[in-house]
Amino acid sequence: MERWYDPDPAGIHSRAAPFNYSHFVSDKNDELLAAGVSTVAFDSEHRKKIFHEWQGNMVEEVPIAPTVYRYNLMGVNKRVVNYPLDSSSENYLPWVLGVSE
Known part of the structure; x- marks a missing residue:
């Protein structure tokens, strides 16, 4: 099944968006957001385009x-095997991990 994502940013960047926490408004922004959802x-x-x-x-x-960049550092003993650095790896499952001698 193909998934479709609507990239329309009006929900957080339009003049009337409830989550426009920066309160940014401009005529150019309004024009481009309206053009992005026009017929x-x-x-x-x-x-x-x-x-x-x-x-x-x-x-x-x-x-x-952006004022904050979060960085997550995790120490792992060198004896641990099959520990992935990528969370999308199939080895990310805890029962795949092991300990060497």
Whole structure:
């Protein structure tokens, strides 16, 4: 089954969005968000172009600047085997882990 994700950022970046915590508003932002969900945007290539332009506008305006980057560090004894560094690995299951001698 193919899954589809709607990339429309209006839910958190539009003028009326309840989760627009930065309170960023601009006419250009409104224009691009409206264009991204217009009837012309049924053409996926056109919609892609609009959202790329919207992303460029966000880079120019910088309404949100990340202030925290979380880093998770975990120590593992060198005798532990099959311990993955990637959580998408099939070895991420705890019963696959083992200890060498």
